[in-house]
Amino acid sequence: MNDKQQKASAYWKENVSYLFILLTIWFAVSFGAGILFKEALDTIQIGGFKLGFWFAQQGSIYVFVILIFVYIKLMNKLDKKYGYDE
Amino acid sequence: MSVQTWTYILVGISFTLYIGIAIWSRAGSTKEFYVAGGGVSPLANGMATAADWMSAASFISMAGIISFAGYDGSVYLMGWTGGYVLLALLLAPYLRKFGKFTVPDFIGDRYYSNTARIVAVICALLVSFTYVAGQMRGVGLVFSRFLEVDINTGVIIGMIIVLFYAVLGGMKGITYTQVAQYCVLIFAFMVPAIFISIQMTGNPIPQLGMGGTLNDGSGTFLLDKLDGLSTELGFNEYTDGSKSIVDVFAITLALMVGTAGLPHVIVRFFTVKRVKDARKSAGWALLLIAILYTTAPAVAVFARTNMINTVSNQPYADMPEWFSTWEKTALIKFNDKNGDGIIQYVADANLNELTVDRDIMVLANPEIANLPAWVIALVAAGSLAAALSTAAGLLLVISASVSHDLIKKIVKPDISEKGELWAARAAATVAVIIAGYFGIDPPGFVAAVVALAFGLAAASFFPAIVLGIFYKKMNKEGAITGMVVGILLMLFYMLKFKFGIFDGGKEAVAGLKEAWWFGISPEGFGTVAMLVNFIVSIVVMQFTPPPPKNVQDIVEDIRIPSGAAKAAEH
Numbered sequence: 133m134n135d136k137q138q139k140a141s142a143y144w145k146e147n148v149s150y151l152f153i154l155l156t157i158w159f160a161v162s163f164g165a166g167i168l169f170k171e172a173l174d175t176i177q178i179g180g181f182k183l184g185f186w187f188a189q190q191g192s193i194y195v196f197v198i199l200i201f202v203y204i205k206l207m208n209k210l211d212k213k214y215g216y217d218e
Numbered sequence: 219m220s221v222q223t224w225t226y227i228l229v230g231i232s233f234t235l236y237i238g239i240a241i242w243s244r245a246g247s248t249k250e251f252y253v254a255g256g257g258v259s260p261l262a263n264g265m266a267t268a269a270d271w272m273s274a275a276s277f278i279s280m281a282g283i284i285s286f287a288g289y290d291g292s293v294y295l296m297g298w299t300g301g302y303v304l305l306a307l308l309l310a311p312y313l314r315k316f317g318k319f320t321v322p323d324f325i326g327d328r329y330y331s332n333t334a335r336i337v338a339v340i341c342a343l344l345v346s347f348t349y350v351a352g353q354m355r356g357v358g359l360v361f362s363r364f365l366e367v368d369i370n371t372g373v374i375i376g377m378i379i380v381l382f383y384a385v386l387g388g389m390k391g392i393t394y395t396q397v398a399q400y401c402v403l404i405f406a407f408m409v410p411a412i413f414i415s416i417q418m419t420g421n422p423i424p425q426l427g428m429g430g431t432l433n434d435g436s437g438t439f440l441l442d443k444l445d446g447l448s449t450e451l452g453f454n455e456y457t458d459g460s461k462s463i464v465d466v467f468a469i470t471l472a473l474m475v476g477t478a479g480l481p482h483v484i485v486r487f488f489t490v491k492r493v494k495d496a497r498k499s500a501g502w503a504l505l506l507i508a509i510l511y512t513t514a515p516a517v518a519v520f521a522r523t524n525m526i527n528t529v530s531n532q533p534y535a536d537m538p539e540w541f542s543t544w545e546k547t548a549l550i551k552f553n554d555k556n557g558d559g560i561i562q563y564v565a566d567a568n569l570n571e572l573t574v575d576r577d578i579m580v581l582a583n584p585e586i587a588n589l590p591a592w593v594i595a596l597v598a599a600g601s602l603a604a605a606l607s608t609a610a611g612l613l614l615v616i617s618a619s620v621s622h623d624l625i626k627k628i629v630k631p632d633i634s635e636k637g638e639l640w641a642a643r644a645a646a647t648v649a650v651i652i653a654g655y656f657g658i659d660p661p662g663f664v665a666a667v668v669a670l671a672f673g674l675a676a677a678s679f680f681p682a683i684v685l686g687i688f689y690k691k692m693n694k695e696g697a698i699t700g701m702v703v704g705i706l707l708m709l710f711y712m713l714k715f716k717f718g719i720f721d722g723g724k725e726a727v728a729g730l731k732e733a734w735w736f737g738i739s740p741e742g743f744g745t746v747a748m749l750v751n752f753i754v755s756i757v758v759m760q761f762t763p764p765p766p767k768n769v770q771d772i773v774e775d776i777r778i779p780s781g782a783a784k785a786a787e788h
Contacts, residue, residue, distance in 0.1 A: 190515065
């Protein structure tokens with residue numbers, strides 16, 4: 133493997149590990165909090181919302197938006213680190 | 219001024235705007251026609267994607283569905299937004315780097331095979347046509363209700379408008395009209411929501427009003443009140459579901475993956491300049507979509523509470539004007555079974571006297587809440603913006619599939635640029651006419667199939683694209699078998715459990731519920747079909763030759779973000 137390829141595969145590895153972390157959160161807030169653990173979370177009430185119901189109809193969507201913007205930030209930094217930015 | 223006058227004015231102004239933009243942004247080359255020249259700014263693309271994505275279903279039907287389904291409606295909220303996370307992280311940046319015009323382009327080149335390309339074209343046409351018919355129907359509905367023209371005339375007016383800017387402007391025209399349509403539709407959705415939120419809870423932010431206390435001085439939380447009303451009438455608690463956890467899980471995942479695999483959404487990311495712009499526009503798109511998607515469940519709660527309060531146990535003679543207007547359209551039906559002149563609205567089908575079509579909740583909501591006439595007209599203009607913007611995006615996918623993927627890439631590779639542009643316009647025209655026909659004379663299955671289009675997209679495109687990017691060794695044999703098996707399995711399940719064709723037709727469907735595989739409904743089966751696609755692809759790959767070196771180089775290349783503008787040149 134030459135230098136160029138080594139750089140490319142190191143970049144790819146870091147990229148994939150970001151994806152892994154972000155998608156774990158994606159899964160946890162929607163399928164976890166909004167569906168699988170909805171009943172348990174519903175015993176907690178914040179304002180007029182039961183927490184599980186809130187995650188299913190509000191919270192998960194807010195987290196999704198944040199996740200994409202965090203991803204954009206992380207990737208822009210990663211691109212710079214490896215000189216792939218333009 | 220009356221509602222109708224206001225509607226003519228607002229719809230007239232917005233249509234003039236769309237046509238003006240279309241004339242200003244005509245497409246001169248195939249690149250402009252397919253991908254708007256590839257230089258759209260991330261924010262503009264985010265707005266266009268949001269308008270493209272939010273259809274008549276999101277604008278008109280979704281809040282209504284949630285308001286009747288309560289917690290069960292969450293599948294649409296999470297499913298149709300969570301898909302953007304997958305799109306942004308797993309697909310958009312890499313497809314942009316690949317830098318061609320269509321999804322079948324990617325499948326055909328990555329899997330070095332015209333068979334793969336043709337399979338992808340068929341999937342794209344299947345998904346897009348079922349989708350577009352629903353939009354034309356939505357246009358017709360709004361025209362007939364608010365402008366009191368015939369539903370068919372409404373569909374034809376809609377066809378002419380879409381034809382005008384999609385055929386003339388291609389992706390370039392569509393992009394900039396969609397930017398305008400996003401502004402119209404989000405304004406039209408938010409204004410009544412804010413009004414009603416203030417009315418009911420005193421909080422101008424609907425997302426917070428939903429969890430707030432009622433304005434009547436009782437100090438009761440709105441959601442608690444609604445839960446109470448629902449159980450009193452024999453319905454489920456609003457914040458609780460009736461579907462099984464397995465099914466809710468499967469439907470949500472199928473909708474997410476389906477969203478990420480929809481060709482008309484994916485192509486939007488070909489229109490920006492760099493890979494980082496593709497990421498950024500996915501972020502903008504979801505943020506702009508989330509504004510509507512977090513408001514919709516609030517609207518659902520307000521509308522449901524308002525409706526129960528207005529009609530339940532009230533004398534029929536005292537019903538407000540909107541009640542009789544909607545009765546005329548047969549979307550509200552009252553049948554005084556016990557002859558006491560009072561409306562009994564309860565869960566028990568034998569005692570219930572009132573049926574309300576869930577599609578009217580958003581349209582009727584401002585009337586139910588007694589909002590001014592211009593707000594009601596605004597909702598009409600907003601629904602048209604939502605339906606037209608999605609229809610245009612879908613028509614473009616259909617026309618590009620025919621002129622680019624079939625004619626240019628397979629049938630007649632030596633076609634001139636000009637010839638291809640004309641073929642694209644001709645294909646768009648034919649597609650509008652077919653879509654219009656479905657809108658005027660909808661086969662009974664359209665509505666059902668629109669929901670299942672997601673299953674089809676999840677079962678076919680998503681695994682093929684993801685494997686194409688993340689699994690360098692994936693070869694054509696694996697991907698093609700996976701797509702074919704996935705989509706056939708999905709079609710089989712749909713035909714068996716949604717249409718009952720193997721068990722004696724529609725009547726048999728309800729009885730087949732017990733036989734659902736793993737307890738998963740046809741709407742959620744896309745999840746299973748997708749997993750089968752992944753497994754079949756990987757197994758077949760083990761026994762067939764690996765992809766050639768130059769294809770593996772393509773994969774290496776799309777993983778690196780720099781140089782996307784150059785990649786688009788060839």
